[in-house]
Amino acid sequence: MKYLDEYRDQRVAQKIVDEIKRTITRPWVLMEVCGGQTHSIVKYGLDCLLPGQIELVHGPGCPVCVTSLELIDRAHAIARRPDVIFCSFGDMLRVPGSNGDLFKIKSEGGNVRVVYSPLDCLKIARANPQKQIVFFAIGFETTAPANAMSVWQAREQGIKNFSVLVSHVLVPPAMIGILDSPNNRVQAFLGPGHVCAISGWTQYEPIVERYKVPIVITGFEPIDILQGVLMCVRQLEQGRAELENGYARAVQREGNPSAQSMIERVFQVCDRAWRGLGVIPQSGFGLTEEFREYDAERIFDVGSIHALEPAVCMSGEILKGLKKPLDCPAFGKQCSPENPLGATMVSAEGACAAYYNYGRHLVSVEALAGKG
Amino acid sequence: MCLAIPGRISALHENLGVPMAKVDFGGTTREACLSYVPDARIGDYVLVHVGFAISKVDEEEAERTYRYLAEMDQLSELDDGEGEPGHEVP
Numbered sequence: 001m002k003y004l005d006e007y008r009d010q011r012v013a014q015k016i017v018d019e020i021k022r023t024i025t026r027p028w029v030l031m032e033v034c035g036g037q038t039h040s041i042v043k044y045g046l047d048c049l050l051p052g053q054i055e056l057v058h059g060p061g062c063p064v065c066v067t068s069l070e071l072i073d074r075a076h077a078i079a080r081r082p083d084v085i086f087c088s089f090g091d092m093l094r095v096p097g098s099n100g101d102l103f104k105i106k107s108e109g110g111n112v113r114v115v116y117s118p119l120d121c122l123k124i125a126r127a128n129p130q131k132q133i134v135f136f137a138i139g140f141e142t143t144a145p146a147n148a149m150s151v152w153q154a155r156e157q158g159i160k161n162f163s164v165l166v167s168h169v170l171v172p173p174a175m176i177g178i179l180d181s182p183n184n185r186v187q188a189f190l191g192p193g194h195v196c197a198i199s200g201w202t203q204y205e206p207i208v209e210r211y212k213v214p215i216v217i218t219g220f221e222p223i224d225i226l227q228g229v230l231m232c233v234r235q236l237e238q239g240r241a242e243l244e245n246g247y248a249r250a251v252q253r254e255g256n257p258s259a260q261s262m263i264e265r266v267f268q269v270c271d272r273a274w275r276g277l278g279v280i281p282q283s284g285f286g287l288t289e290e291f292r293e294y295d296a297e298r299i300f301d302v303g304s305i306h307a308l309e310p311a312v313c314m315s316g317e318i319l320k321g322l323k324k325p326l327d328c329p330a331f332g333k334q335c336s337p338e339n340p341l342g343a344t345m346v347s348a349e350g351a352c353a354a355y356y357n358y359g360r361h362l363v364s365v366e367a368l369a370g371k372g
Numbered sequence: 373m374c375l376a377i378p379g380r381i382s383a384l385h386e387n388l389g390v391p392m393a394k395v396d397f398g399g400t401t402r403e404a405c406l407s408y409v410p411d412a413r414i415g416d417y418v419l420v421h422v423g424f425a426i427s428k429v430d431e432e433e434a435e436r437t438y439r440y441l442a443e444m445d446q447l448s449e450l451d452d453g454e455g456e457p458g459h460e461v462p
Binding site: 003004006007009011012015016018019034035036061062063064089091116117118119120138139140142143145146149153156157192194195197198220223227248249250251256258259262347349 | 373374375376377378388389390398402403405407408409410417419421422423424426427429430431433434436437438441442444445
């Protein structure tokens, strides 16, 4: 087993779809939390394989998408400084701020570098002692241990010319926000598999209990996702609301304790502004006081930055599962991956970008499903 | 962004005191930090995200789930149309 090809097996996928069809008796709305899952669903057309009673709505789990425009503007102001080498994951480079993106800053002479791992920033810092190395530390719980390790190792190695601009977000508060919304439509969640590989699922058990909503921890390959859908549908049809693990090869209830302990050493929970959703209390990580000397926002005074989002954009409603990308009048017209107006179009894992990139505005779901 | 890819550990080493591994992703080899899966050994499959192994792939669970799903149609026939399935997805 290579743990990849097997989970893309079309024959097995069809068996799961058949079982879902045997099980379902009425309409249900399911939300996949993670942007990676959204991308898989649209890429493989999984939503088109499912019976029409299942509506998949797309959740807020794309950290590039939900990084606030103000913080992006702040990042760009730091990246433009001649004394700075600005490091970022590749996904962030094309995300426009109020005045262009990191590619534009690079083309204008800014020193912007893409890193594969946050630890790469420390190599760059050692090789460039006369420069300040700033890393745009974004991500959900999955990425937090890696980003925390870069700060921890900077201190261990005595590296003084390294700092992080932190925009970490947490999944459970966003799910609670969705469930608390008066218009909420979500009846079950495909839980974020790789987030839970780190955090485990104990934080999700109170959500299941309080809102009586099934949560199935789900992986990212087509068969993982279809299995997650089947497990959700079984629960809903049987009137159960439980936490189930559909990604047992990678996730355990307690998560990854050594990763959690590194997060706790370096980060503390704080309020966080989400693009499209606004400020959600206790929904992010920031550096602890102990590591404040690595906080780029404290080191670089970029003044007061306020950014305005275009009024036409409905990404907030899409992130809450209230609307779908094709409901938006700007989709594919004023708004495209080349000229994104808001959160869900700025990254390939955003729901709008996935719909656009896989041509969902050009062909109907019925046609994709072979029904039209 | 939360993408994590399974790969097989082909070598172990240390870099400035940090445990690292060479991980083979179907022919492409990348380095990964092993700090968060300290018991991983050569030959193990790990899920790698932004240069960090975040979880060991549980090979038994992977086999079990796959086999269950691949044989689902036979199990369904055994259920003989009962509403309540006699088994749970692992």
